[in-house]
Amino acid sequence: MSKLNWGMIGGGEGSQIGPAHRLGAQADGRFVMAAGALDADPARGRDYAQRLGVAADRAYGDWREMLAAERDRPDRIDLVTVATPNNTHFEITKAFLEAGFHVLCEKPMTMTVAEGEEIVRLARDTGRICAVNYGYSAYPMVRQMKAMVAAGELGAIRCVVANFSHGHHAAGDDADNPRVRWRYDPAQAGVSGQMADCGIHALHLASFILGDEVRTLSADFASTVPGRVLEDDAMVNFRTESGTVGRLWTSTIALGRQHGLDIQVFGEKAGLRWASEQPNQVYLHRLGGRVEIMEKGEAGLTDEAQRLSRVPIAHPEGFPLAIANIYLDLANRIAGAPAGHLPSAEDGLRSMAAVHAAVASAKADGAWVDARPPMFR
Ligand code: NAD
Incomplete structure (x- = not known):
């Protein structure tokens, strides 16, 4: 299967959940980290993304810049992860779904029930995947x-x-x-x-x-x-x-x-x-x-x-590999291959x-x- 392009918003250097996403997304070689707007501080975000191997022109200062640039690229990202603080999830997830991207959003998905219903409707109407990172499942x-x-x-x-x-x-x-x-x-x-x-x-x-x-x-x-x-x-x-x-x-x-x-x-x-x-x-x-x-x-x-x-019996299998299981089935779903349950x-x-x-x-x-x-x- 061809590799999928993956982008990340939030999860910058020193963040709590960023590393689990990067380990999980790249564990099976199905996603390549192609783009990112990783930090609330644009300069820190651009710098860190490049140190993680993202090309300079895809290491963005903020998510709106990333959306505008990725939308028109022939090699645009196949999936974006939203790992910013809670009060930004709705706005970012909505904008990327509307632009036709698949999204993995951190929990809590939204701040209000009405916003949650809007995301569900949008995912249904656009036919895009909107998964939520209930990784323990x-x-x-x-x-x-x-x-x-x-x-x-x-x-x-x-x-x-x-x-x-x-x-x-x-x-x-x-x-x-x-x-x-x-x-x-x-x-x-x-x-x-x-x-x-x-x-x-x-x-x-x-x-x-x-x-x-x-x-x-x-x-x-x-x-x-x-x-x-x-x-x-x-x-x-x-x-x-x-x-x-x-x-x-x-x-x-x-x-x-x-x-x-x-x-x-x-x-x-x-x-x-x-x-x-x-x-x-x-x-x-x-x-x-x-x-x-x-x-x-x-x-x-x-x-x-x-x-x-993923590892032999009795060896520790921890949180990043549970997150990797979410990404594995996201990759399968995007590629049209059989996939297990995805928290939606x-x-x-x-x-x-x-x-x-x-x-x-x-x-x-x-x-x-x-x-x-x-x-x-
Ligand atoms: P954090 O404060 O440790 O890190 C947040 C990161 O997002 C920072 O790097 C910050 O610079 C960046 N950021 C903030 N605003 C941004 C913006 N507008 N654009 C780009 N980057 C921005 O927070 P955290 O603990 O990593 O939590 C992030 C989200 O993940 C929260 O919604 C939290 O609830 C969720 N979370 C989920 C799990 C889980 O098990 N699923 C575990 C921990 C955290």
Whole structure:
């Protein structure tokens, strides 16, 4: 297959998520990093892109310049990744979709539900791919769990419990740290702090593994560090379309937890547990049996779990390779080849609807509210 041209917006030098995209996109040799507007500072962005091997005339100072120049090139980029701060995602994603580019957008896809619906409609109308980087859903053992649930190995699912709780903003005197401050500032983060930042990963994983979307929810939000406007801790109870009970805890003040993303699924016949800090293992407990550890790469796993496993059994397989799995299937989809599941604009929209529903519920003392976007009701 011929190589695809890839461009990146945001993810500049020193950014948190930029390296995972560059490693992931280039892991399989399917994408070449051909263009970039990597930084809020044009000079820094141009310089860094060139140090990463981008040609000088495609190392852009900002995304509008990149869009204008790439649009008319015969070798224009096939895919653009949007890895800028949240409040720019909608504008950039919309502009590139309208110009006919495929897009991989970082989460949260938009700030509002209306913007999310607009992106979904635009992706449908233009026929372009708009994927959202829910990278945890591309871990081989997460795909294994999804397949086991779908095959009925757990029986009817009674309950799912998902957490994304870490302790990295536990320091009260960190409130003025620029990397922390914006996350609790409504002007920059939007209506929600930790729920929009991390809770949506846990919620997406729950609906992804179950194959069942969130229908209603009830939320309790707390700002435990004085001075924080947006929540740094949230408990969300939810029900899925088929009535499964859901529990989600997300926090930034949970000292003792590091990354803190884990999920348990409880069915009539068996339960499963997975944690992002040990992504190679799934714990399986069949009713009446003992807890078994299923290991990535062992015999008997589903074809999808085997396909997305890149290193031999028992070797660490981490976050950049999960992101590589997203890029692998983006390349397949663009080339018209068979591809696995890609987290979509619809997923990004559902997350925004759930975030806004959680905010409304928390303001109404935990009242149960409809968590679905209007266009999916
Ligand atoms: P960051 O602050 O570490 O880096 C942001 C980068 O974007 C910087 O290099 C900055 O210069 C650049 N930038 C800002 N505005 C820009 C603009 N207008 N044009 C071009 N570049 C611009 O942020 P981060 O932690 O890397 O987060 C970026 C996005 O990725 C956020 O939306 C965040 O929610 C998301 N994220 C997702 C995951 C995941 O697992 N999917 C993990 C971390 C972050």
